[in-house]
Amino acid sequence: MTSTIPTVIRVGKTAEGQQVNGLFFTGEDATAHEVALTINPMRDVLEIRGRGQVVDWHLSDVRLVPDQAGRQGLVLRAASDPTARVLTNDRVLAQGFPALHKRIADAPRARLAKWAVAALASVALIIFVLVPIMANQLANFIPPAGEKALGDATLEQIKSALGSEAISVKTCTNADGLVALNQMQARLSDHTDLPVPLTVTVLDHKMVNAFALPGGHVVFMRGLIDEAEAPEEVAAVFAHEIGHVVSRDPTRHALRSAGSIGVLGLLFGDFAGGALVLFLTEQLIEAQYSQGAEVAADAFAHDMLAKAEVEPAALGAMFKRLKAKYGDTDGIQAHFISHPRMAERIEAADHATPEGFVAKPILTAEAWKDLQGICN
């Protein structure tokens, strides 16, 4: 049986003293009580009167149940009573309640802070302590074939990420260029024992960058070779990346990402564009743990270059030009770049040249030309 509440009987001009009809639910059972609702200004209460129902709600205690889809009528509750409800299809009473929109906290919130701290602490513990420790340990145990496969998979991912649409970025294969690159590699590694054979790749991309991947991968971007003014500068970057290979930084990094990406995905969830925030955060974490590794790779490069009779300051020369072109990475941006600030690295490279050092050119002028044309 449904019935429509009869039209409002207007007694006064304001909400006070007016009587409207409504439904009252006590919160004890599902019975709908037909009631008359009156604001009594003398007693400061909303009088709820029906058959067997005599209930008073203090006016300052009356709240509107929030986010109602209905635009006519009111769904009311008392702040002190979590379950009782009054429904009326007239809004005239609304002006009589001073705290209609005041917030009520029904759920206990005391434990929230404790759990919030515990949650963030344990996530921090996992990402910054547990996962790195495990990654560092496991990186020493992963068999060479597995490490190589990990590097191959990562290189493929990077190639398709850098390419446009479905076309991966091109690998440079000019024969003369590769010969020059091999010469450079031989000269650098002659005096240093390497734990894994190197796989060197040049990608046809204008980005000024080079990086190492698990399993002895060293990858140059064409932009870096274009930017360099002397082959020694390329060799310096090469030595730096070999430094990463030797310390197995890329393997640690790949294992660390495998652990931390999932956890971050958990935290940020699938809200609009969550993937983007995820990416930025991952970058931030990266900078946290690879600064030390970068400094170590620089030191390795200085040593390797000196042994190969290349002036270690060549590393600094490359950085100087980048700094002049792009500026130092101070400020907000610095957090998103995984390398230590260039000024410090230039200085370190300049100081790394031993006294009375005599440099030998790493490539002939002709071989350097070949290397510059490796992507042609």
Next chain:
Amino acid sequence: MIHLSSSDRPINGGPWQQGGADSHLRDTDVIPTQNRQQDLPDVEGLQGDFIGRRGRIFGLALKTSIFTVLTLGIYRFWMKTRMRRWYWSAVRVGGVPGEYVGDPFEKLLGFLIAVVILAFYIGIVNLLLMFLSYSFFQDNFAAYLLSFVGVVPLWFYATYRARRYVLARTRWRGIRFGLEPGAWGYAWRALVHWGLTLLTAGVLWPRMTFWLEKYKTDRTWYGDVRLEQEGRWQMLFPAVRHVLLPTIVGGICAIAGAYANPALFLVTAACGVWFAFGIVYYRVKSWEILTNAKRAGDIVFRAQPSPGRVFWIYVGGYFLSGFVASIFLGGFFLAAAIAAGIFSEIGASVEALAKIGEGAFAVAGVATYFAIFLIWTAMAHAFITMPLWKHYAETLTVIDPGQIGAISQRPRDEFEEAEGFAEALDVGAAI
């Protein structure tokens, strides 16, 4: 105008109780559930209704998802709470709106609890799996597979827990709903049923639908009344016909097309659309059959949703939402292309564009990227979720032989973990 029910009448009143002492007999115990409705001709039902307006939910969804983006996702607990309050209050049965009383803080708390547990599992287990997978298989496929398989039981577990939380925070006529604990029982049953369904190429799908629904329904309470799922799983077979028929016809035509007349491939293509309709038809029809075979004490239900209507809501809603979102997608690609420097590479760079700088375009690209998600969310609520709710609500009748007023309150289910696991695992829910 709200139509408020006046079903507070005494239990012994009302025209349907003229039978006197027999009235407590549950006539539906002796008749097949499908025929139940014809046997209750005199009982006036509490008609379902939906009073929400499209513009309001569009605005609410847009506003709350902007806040969600601006707060890096923290506001999503408030967004979910507010959207649910709105939807629940829009549904009226017998003129009385539902009410959602979930609290955003308890959702945040539940989420944090789940994160503490899951972060360990996902961080450490994924790392180990990746290591083992590369060490033994020189590949990451095994890691992804095992990682996925490990999450599946958790996913069902989370689904049940989320349902328990939502029901515990749902009220109608001032009375709480509730769901008994039983998430692990649900998880293993769901795993077995899914296994059987996959093994039988979908033939036992109705069996899974029925038994999982029965598991949930039989543990659901409204106040002090327990709901019951009646009927047999075989009653869902008619609902599956528009899935089976296009599969058979499409398959035969594909074979015939390959060996005889290639024009028959057109029939196979048409069967694809038919199949899509069949999936919707099954969901709507099985919901109808199952709802009509539910009872809460003597209270029964009559659901009459139209599969065709629901299908068109999906088609129209997705088309419209996709169309509007794709307008933004065009802007996104433009900005992204400029940011990526493609313009300068193909020599189309204009002096003015270069001055604005690639950074500005990158920012514009990011902003558009978010805008697409925001627009999509709001459009999907206004043109898919809301029309679906409206249709299901308007075609539902609750048939109460005067018992409803006697239902008493049930105690509050504190359930601190709330729907944290579902939130952390992104267990899909419309809202």
